[in-house]
Amino acid sequence: MPTIRDVARAAGVSPATVSRALNGSGYVSPETRQRVLDAAARLGFTPSYIARSLVRKATRTLGLLVPDITNPYFPAIARGVEDAAARAGYSVVLCNTDGDPDHEEDYIQFLRERQVDGLVLIASSPRAGELVARGDAPPVVFVDRVPPGARADVVVVDNRRGMLEATRHLLALGHRRIGFVAGRVGSGTAEERLAGYLAALGEAGIAPDSHYIAPGDFTFQGGYQAARGLLSLPDRPTAVVAANDLMAVGVCRAALEAGLRIPQDLAVVGYDDIPMAELIHPPLTTVAQPTYQMGELAARLLMERLEGRAGPEPRRVVLEARLVVRESCGAALAAGGRGG
Amino acid sequence: MPTIRDVARAAGVSPATVSRALNGSGYVSPETRQRVLDAAARLGFTPSYIARSLVRKATRTLGLLVPDITNPYFPAIARGVEDAAARAGYSVVLCNTDGDPDHEEDYIQFLRERQVDGLVLIASSPRAGELVARGDAPPVVFVDRVPPGARADVVVVDNRRGMLEATRHLLALGHRRIGFVAGRVGSGTAEERLAGYLAALGEAGIAPDSHYIAPGDFTFQGGYQAARGLLSLPDRPTAVVAANDLMAVGVCRAALEAGLRIPQDLAVVGYDDIPMAELIHPPLTTVAQPTYQMGELAARLLMERLEGRAGPEPRRVVLEARLVVRESCGAALAAGGRGG
DNA sequence: TTGAAAGCGATACCAC
DNA sequence: GTGGTATCGCTTTCAA
Numbered sequence: 001m002p003t004i005r006d007v008a009r010a011a012g013v014s015p016a017t018v019s020r021a022l023n024g025s026g027y028v029s030p031e032t033r034q035r036v037l038d039a040a041a042r043l044g045f046t047p048s049y050i051a052r053s054l055v056r057k058a059t060r061t062l063g064l065l066v067p068d069i070t071n072p073y074f075p076a077i078a079r080g081v082e083d084a085a086a087r088a089g090y091s092v093v094l095c096n097t098d099g100d101p102d103h104e105e106d107y108i109q110f111l112r113e114r115q116v117d118g119l120v121l122i123a124s125s126p127r128a129g130e131l132v133a134r135g136d137a138p139p140v141v142f143v144d145r146v147p148p149g150a151r152a153d154v155v156v157v158d159n160r161r162g163m164l165e166a167t168r169h170l171l172a173l174g175h176r177r178i179g180f181v182a183g184r185v186g187s188g189t190a191e192e193r194l195a196g197y198l199a200a201l202g203e204a205g206i207a208p209d210s211h212y213i214a215p216g217d218f219t220f221q222g223g224y225q226a227a228r229g230l231l232s233l234p235d236r237p238t239a240v241v242a243a244n245d246l247m248a249v250g251v252c253r254a255a256l257e258a259g260l261r262i263p264q265d266l267a268v269v270g271y272d273d274i275p276m277a278e279l280i281h282p283p284l285t286t287v288a289q290p291t292y293q294m295g296e297l298a299a300r301l302l303m304e305r306l307e308g309r310a311g312p313e314p315r316r317v318v319l320e321a322r323l324v325v326r327e328s329c330g331a332a333l334a335a336g337g338r339g340g
Numbered sequence: 341m342p343t344i345r346d347v348a349r350a351a352g353v354s355p356a357t358v359s360r361a362l363n364g365s366g367y368v369s370p371e372t373r374q375r376v377l378d379a380a381a382r383l384g385f386t387p388s389y390i391a392r393s394l395v396r397k398a399t400r401t402l403g404l405l406v407p408d409i410t411n412p413y414f415p416a417i418a419r420g421v422e423d424a425a426a427r428a429g430y431s432v433v434l435c436n437t438d439g440d441p442d443h444e445e446d447y448i449q450f451l452r453e454r455q456v457d458g459l460v461l462i463a464s465s466p467r468a469g470e471l472v473a474r475g476d477a478p479p480v481v482f483v484d485r486v487p488p489g490a491r492a493d494v495v496v497v498d499n500r501r502g503m504l505e506a507t508r509h510l511l512a513l514g515h516r517r518i519g520f521v522a523g524r525v526g527s528g529t530a531e532e533r534l535a536g537y538l539a540a541l542g543e544a545g546i547a548p549d550s551h552y553i554a555p556g557d558f559t560f561q562g563g564y565q566a567a568r569g570l571l572s573l574p575d576r577p578t579a580v581v582a583a584n585d586l587m588a589v590g591v592c593r594a595a596l597e598a599g600l601r602i603p604q605d606l607a608v609v610g611y612d613d614i615p616m617a618e619l620i621h622p623p624l625t626t627v628a629q630p631t632y633q634m635g636e637l638a639a640r641l642l643m644e645r646l647e648g649r650a651g652p653e654p655r656r657v658v659l660e661a662r663l664v665v666r667e668s669c670g671a672a673l674a675a676g677g678r679g680g
Numbered sequence: 681t682t683g684a685a686a687g688c689g690a691t692a693c694c695a696c
Numbered sequence: 697g698t699g700g701t702a703t704c705g706c707t708t709t710c711a712a
Binding site for chain 3: 013014020026029032055057
């Protein structure tokens with residue numbers, strides 16, 4: 001590996017001049033610059049980022065903490081982060097926390113040692129909020145989930161609003177008995193989505209019926225089990241909305257096994273718009289999260305802050321979810337609809 | 341940020357001693373060590389990885405190049421890499437190449453500058469082989485795909501064998517007219533899978549019929565289109581195997597639209613066992629790639645090599661794919677089966 | 681416009 | 697056992 005001194009020697013100048021020529025900083029005559037460039041090319045010189053980072057005190061590296069890259073919801077966020085970072089010459093270190101607060105903390109410490117400039121954090125632990133409060137922590141932007149009391153930039157989406165739209169859609173189609181498969185208790189996201197469902201019902205003057213609200217856990221199995229309960233109710237719902245797509249797919253399975261056709265006998269709507277949503281049969285009506293955009297935006301906010309292009313106050317950007325109507329809800333219910 | 345000198349001062353020793361105490365290298369009296377540890381804790385000292393990397397000439401960082409983390413096939417590989425790396429105290433930098441040889445090269449250069457110790461490469465370009473041949477390139481292990489002539493460690497799976505098993509399964513069920521939806525031409529993986537299909541047919545004494553082999557491109561749409569062709573053949577196949585799951589799902593869709601039931605009217609098998617394979621209806625019989633294991637193994641091979649624990653000759657590990665029988669092929673065909 | 685030299689923060693060799 | 701110090705490769709004043 002040739003160093004800057006080798007180039008300097010080969011070009012007959014000093015290391016300082018090589019540095020300037022290569023970085024375009026400071027004055028250097030066109031002829032000298034050319035000689036340096038030639039020498040560098042000839043030697044196959046690659047500047048050492050390590051050495052540079054040491055003096056500049058910046059690594060141009062971002063840490064990305066996701067619960068599990070294997071969960072279909074996260075790759076698009078990661079991709080958004082990586083694309084934005086790459087465009088700006090940053091690299092991103094991927095970490096899977098498994099939603100475990102201890103892993104999360106260990107990784108944050110690990111990344112701190114490695115001098116990453118900042119963190120994009122899809123937080124699982126409430127503790128994550130404290131971590132960023134510590135003076136020596138790198139700047140953080142929270143994506144998707146915000147731990148309570150975190151004074152940092154955040155990028156979230158309006159879950160309540162998204163679920164409101166989804167439920168309204170069902171209401172507009174004439175459904176009155178609408179089941180809800182909830183997310184994991186204690187999850188802010190789950191609560192917001194439930195709130196959206198409840199709000200839509202309220203608008204329509206429908207009193208929520210606790211029998212129609214089944215506990216879930218964001219998994220396929222959870223959705224399947226919940227739906228079996230819902231579908232065996234005496235007054236079974238004519239539609240069900242699940243707090244995420246994986247559970248909605250479980251609902252579809254349960255319906256199928258119960259001999260129900262979708263959407264004719266049961267309308268289903270999911271949430272997230274994971275890739276498989278449009279590939280299953282029938283294609284699932286769902287609420288799309290702007291996941292790629294979330295990641296991209298988060299990285300941009302973070303880099304802005306790192307480069308001093310952001311004010312001191314934390315920024316909060318709330319993205320809108322978008323209802324994607326496909327075929328799992330069919331057309332409007334016939335007046336006087338089915339089932340009693 | 342306190343430095344090692346601050347700790348030294350606080351503990352009343354020299355920086356050298358602090359380094360030894362903290363790293364457990366060299367002799368340090370128990371009392372001194374304790375004083376150093378206390379001082380370090382008190383100051384909240386975190387050693388600078390940057391500075392350490394500069395002198396040690398190793399960053400304990402791996403580069404991971406995948407075509408697109410958003411493609412459901414890759415997250416498990418990435419997770420395997422990350423887990424193995426994390427266990428050994430390495431971090432991993434994620435890069436999406438989009439299967440573009442130029443991006444790939446740019447990233448390799450980018451990572452070289454950043455002094456990553458080694459690369460896990462899911463290569464898209466044949467050129468990738470040359471890159472590792474260059475003397476100044478970091479050690480590489482190729483995963484899943486191996487560019488021609490690459491002298492480096494590789495972790496692959498036996499695609500031919502996997503597809504052989506899959507096709508045999510159909511044959512054992514009594515199918516004789518078996519359609520094949522191929523992968524993108526020029527893809528080694530696609531060719532190996534086709535070879536497996538052909539080999540199975542050969543074993544059964546069935547002459548391959550080119551009408552039954554439809555070109556595909558590894559996408560849902562591609563599978564859908566290919567199946568439409570296959571299903572409108574005068575002597576339509578009673579089973580079709582697709583070179584990957586996404587296409588198999590497309591095949592299912594086309595079958596459904598043609599009024600065919602799966603598996604009663606058409607047996608379908610896919611390849612890859614992506615997460616959605618078991619969630620669709622009917623659950624897809626497919627060939628599982630040991631993706632997580634591939635990533636994990638790749639990272640381990642790489643780290644072994646980086647740490648001088650590997651011999652000079654390139655290693656090639658070939659993992660076995662595993663047929664996962666679910667419900668999309670049903671039971672054996674009745675003797676004298678359908679269609680003619 | 682260019683060069684000398686002082687770091688950046690840790691490690692490791694060599695004395696003592 | 698412990699301390700001084702050169703060194704890793706680059707950037708960046710400060711002088712010339």
